[in-house]
Amino acid sequence: MDKRSLSERDICTKYITPALRDAGWDEILQIREEVGFTKGRIIVRGKLVTRGKAKRADYILYYKPNIPLALIEAKDNNHSVGDGIQQGLDYAATLDIPFVFASNGDGFVFHDRTGQSLPIEANLGLDAFPSPADLWTRYRVWKGISSEAEQIVLQDYYDDGSGEAKRYYQVTAVNRTIEAIAKGANRVLLVMATGSGKTRTAFQIIWRLWKAGRRKRILFLADRNVLIDQTMVNDFRPFGGAMAKLSTNAKTIERQDGTKEDLPLALDKKRRIDTAFEIYLGLYQAITGPEEHQKLYREFSPGFFDLIVIDECHRGSAAEDSAWREILDHFSGATQIGMTATPKETEYVSNTDYFGEPIYTYSLKQGISDGFLAPYKVIKVHIDRDVEGYRPELGQLDREGNVIEDRIYNAKDFDRNIVLDDRTVLTAKKITEFLKESGDRFQKTIVFCVDEEHAARMRQALVNENADLVAENQRYVMRITGSDKEGQEQIGNFIDPESKYPVLVTTSRLLSTGVDAQTCRLIVLDRAVGSMTEFKQIVGRGTRVHEDTKKFYFTLIDFRGATSHFADPDFDGDVPVYERGEGDPIIPPDATPTSDDDTIPPTPDEDETIVDQPDLQLPPPGDPIRKIYVDGVGARIIAERVEYLDENGKLVTETLRDFTKTALKKRFASLDDFLKRWKSTERKQAIIEELEAEGLALDAIADELGKNLDPFDLICHVAFDKKPLTRRERAENIKKRDVFTKYGPQARAVLDALLEKYRDEGVLNLDDANVLKVTPFTAMGSVVQLINAFGGREGFEKAVHEMQAALYQETA
Numbered sequence: 001m002d003k004r005s006l007s008e009r010d011i012c013t014k015y016i017t018p019a020l021r022d023a024g025w026d027e028i029l030q031i032r033e034e035v036g037f038t039k040g041r042i043i044v045r046g047k048l049v050t051r052g053k054a055k056r057a058d059y060i061l062y063y064k065p066n067i068p069l070a071l072i073e074a075k076d077n078n079h080s081v082g083d084g085i086q087q088g089l090d091y092a093a094t095l096d097i098p099f100v101f102a103s104n105g106d107g108f109v110f111h112d113r114t115g116q117s118l119p120i121e122a123n124l125g126l127d128a129f130p131s132p133a134d135l136w137t138r139y140r141v142w143k144g145i146s147s148e149a150e151q152i153v154l155q156d157y158y159d160d161g162s163g164e165a166k167r168y169y170q171v172t173a174v175n176r177t178i179e180a181i182a183k184g185a186n187r188v189l190l191v192m193a194t195g196s197g198k199t200r201t202a203f204q205i206i207w208r209l210w211k212a213g214r215r216k217r218i219l220f221l222a223d224r225n226v227l228i229d230q231t232m233v234n235d236f237r238p239f240g241g242a243m244a245k246l247s248t249n250a251k252t253i254e255r256q257d258g259t260k261e262d263l264p265l266a267l268d269k270k271r272r273i274d275t276a277f278e279i280y281l282g283l284y285q286a287i288t289g290p291e292e293h294q295k296l297y298r299e300f301s302p303g304f305f306d307l308i309v310i311d312e313c314h315r316g317s318a319a320e321d322s323a324w325r326e327i328l329d330h331f332s333g334a335t336q337i338g339m340t341a342t343p344k345e346t347e348y349v350s351n352t353d354y355f356g357e358p359i360y361t362y363s364l365k366q367g368i369s370d371g372f373l374a375p376y377k378v379i380k381v382h383i384d385r386d387v388e389g390y391r392p393e394l395g396q397l398d399r400e401g402n403v404i405e406d407r408i409y410n411a412k413d414f415d416r417n418i419v420l421d422d423r424t425v426l427t428a429k430k431i432t433e434f435l436k437e438s439g440d441r442f443q444k445t446i447v448f449c450v451d452e453e454h455a456a457r458m459r460q461a462l463v464n465e466n467a468d469l470v471a472e473n474q475r476y477v478m479r480i481t482g483s484d485k486e487g488q489e490q491i492g493n494f495i496d497p498e499s500k501y502p503v504l505v506t507t508s509r510l511l512s513t514g515v516d517a518q519t520c521r522l523i524v525l526d527r528a529v530g531s532m533t534e535f536k537q538i539v540g541r542g543t544r545v546h547e548d549t550k551k552f553y554f555t556l557i558d559f560r561g562a563t564s565h566f567a568d569p570d571f572d573g574d575v576p577v578y579e580r581g582e583g584d585p586i587i588p589p590d591a592t593p594t595s596d597d598d599t600i601p602p603t604p605d606e607d608e609t610i611v612d613q614p615d616l617q618l619p620p621p622g623d624p625i626r627k628i629y630v631d632g633v634g635a636r637i638i639a640e641r642v643e644y645l646d647e648n649g650k651l652v653t654e655t656l657r658d659f660t661k662t663a664l665k666k667r668f669a670s671l672d673d674f675l676k677r678w679k680s681t682e683r684k685q686a687i688i689e690e691l692e693a694e695g696l697a698l699d700a701i702a703d704e705l706g707k708n709l710d711p712f713d714l715i716c717h718v719a720f721d722k723k724p725l726t727r728r729e730r731a732e733n734i735k736k737r738d739v740f741t742k743y744g745p746q747a748r749a750v751l752d753a754l755l756e757k758y759r760d761e762g763v764l765n766l767d768d769a770n771v772l773k774v775t776p777f778t779a780m781g782s783v784v785q786l787i788n789a790f791g792g793r794e795g796f797e798k799a800v801h802e803m804q805a806a807l808y809q810e811t812a
Helices: 008-022 085-095 132-143 147-153 168-182 198-211 225-233 237-242 323-330 351-355 364-370 384-388 421-438 452-465 467-472 491-495 532-542 562-567 656-667 671-680 685-693 699-705 711-720 727-737 745-761 769-773 783-788 793-807
Strands: 031-036 042-045 048-051 056-064 067-074 099-103 107-112 121-125 187-192 218-222 243-245 252-254 260-262 279-283 307-310 335-340 360-362 376-381 418-420 444-448 477-479 504-507 520-525 554-558 577-580 609-612 628-630
Touching: 008 031, 008 056, 008 067, 008 099, 056 085, 056 132, 067 085, 067 132, 085 099, 085 107, 085 168, 099 132, 147 168, 168 187, 168 198, 168 360, 187 198, 187 351, 198 218, 198 225, 198 237, 198 307, 198 335, 218 225, 225 243, 225 279, 225 491, 237 243, 307 323, 335 351, 364 532, 418 421, 421 444, 421 452, 421 520, 421 554, 444 452, 452 467, 452 477, 452 504, 520 532, 532 554, 554 562, 656 711, 671 711, 727 745, 727 793, 745 769, 745 783, 745 793, 769 783, 783 793
Parallel strands: 067 099, 187 335, 187 360, 218 279, 218 307, 243 279, 307 335, 376 554, 376 577, 418 628, 444 504, 444 520, 477 504, 520 554
Antiparallel strands: 031 056, 042 048, 048 609, 056 067, 099 107, 107 121, 252 260
8 A cells, every 4th residue: 555645534544543542542532533623713794604614633632531631733644744743733722732743644743832851842653652641641740730639630521411522712711720729729810701601611610629529618609690590500500409599589490491490599588598508609799788787698607618709700809899809808718710701900900910810811802713702893873962062052941941051061971961862863763774774673682871761761762763563562672771670571581592572672781791692683882881891791792603593793883982992902803893974874885794803805715614695685879960851952973984904904093084185195295286286187087097096096085075076176175175166066167157158059068068977977088089979969969070169179178178177276
């Protein structure tokens, strides 16, 4: 058999796998071949959704299930033995695997990423592959794992019997945490993007420590009731009767399979604690409070819990006087694990101050690149009142008959201090317009409002804009806020992929963190978001992929400029932003959402797989703020900014006007410079073609300005701030000056028709005799007859150039 004629797969089967088997690796339990560890980045082109090529390792070797030790990159025998080593090292860095091998069937190249081996990279024969015990010993020495710690590190994962592999980053997060705790760490921080499965990761950590008998009483803390309830019936369900909720309110929860389950409670009606359970889940607000009698956690002895996991620990756990810290300090002897999508709180306070630097980070950008998280597009809508502000007329009265304070109210005031109902109605119209133009008015939508009262008004405006669907089911639009009992009861239905209603939800802050809204396709920001932490959490409401309902990406509509956070270095991933102006479609013309820096080709390449191709047709404590309600003050959408991705995939932060102005001034140093060039160039179209060749098309700026301007006025206005005249105005000025009197009747008729053609179509090459071959000139005579009316071609061209000079005589 000629070894060089064998495929890569044959090399694996006939040479590499036998070498592993001879070295003592178990083919069933320890060797996995062709292991796909990413899903392939989601790429959206209009309504066509594809996935890029998933990354796949030829071999991953495990000491025990989910404890990977080595990776092998195989090539056929036409490659050298070490040709795959660099690719293998790249994969191993992602997968957190220490030992890397490459092979072509002749032997192995071995690279020790731990740095313990000398040399670090060496050639091995086929019969010299290390045994599992050998690599595990090296791993233990590298990690500093003692014999006692090894018992914890090797504790089995929970296996639900489905055969579904854990995601690689979850395995890394679990293993690093278990190893750190086994070696004595008592404070551990995990940073994982929203939607990447923090709770599932927490479950495996708790399960392994609990089953190993090293952590016997465990407290899982969250800040939303729905998070506790979701967790108990889904990810934490295997704990069964050992688990209970620290609550006095019984609740029946519907599980994902449709069955119902009563949540076990650890408190009776008198708030007495049942200490017979091992896993406790608690809402931190329910076990502490400003009053001494509310501090339920003190009913537990400080040593009662030996493990505490804090979900979404960004919400104040860093501050020394926070409710989180009050609980954590009481149980200071317990191992404490913080989990968050956003490690930094503020410039001055960070949860890393308490937990230390993250032991592992899986970012939003990485999740989108891997294809586990949904990419997104951003639409910015500018409302005139937000940009220009609002100043009441002298003595103007509000709805209650009080004089409105004379000052300029801006975007920070609207819906907090002063209410312009027309603005709310306009926002609701634009949301509804987007839903209609997208073709799916039943995409789950969250609208974030300034406060609960604003959420109520927004609900009403959306009800009125969607009266047809509300008539079918009143739950089509609902407010879900902290004080709204009926709304809160619908959270479960909103996040349930099987539940059609509610569809449009208005809220202030209740849905900004933690709620697992898998099918949320539209997020609307109609309030400012000052905190990067909260902004990331809000974006995270849409990042979950839900393939069953073909939810592969989502849209964020921003009315308040909150998406400026995308430009912050702390945000991990750039996005294309479409800023909508007056008259523009609400759906972006280029609907390719991405959070990656790579350029997306216009059509799918051969490595992509088509996954969806539809028919291509709370206010601060204290006295409540009195809001001023003003009627009759209109609002409209204005054209303000357009942001672009440059060739490096980074957002260009200039407006389209600034971008165009800069480019034009590079070509024309002054207005006089431009005017000289324009007047001296007989063929005006040549100037436009030169600009287009340099990548500066004037169509986009013309669309933004929304005026019937020709290129001359566009350039004068944008580059040199001259007041523009429309084509109609320029044509009318020529008629007023009556500049055609020296010509005969037929020549004047031709020039009048050419002027009308300029006014209606903006034709610049009027001196091209071919224009005389179309209507209305064909009815005036033949081309020869019309040119002869000017005394010949030279006379015709001279007359047209004079007319053009007269057209552009006024530049101010």
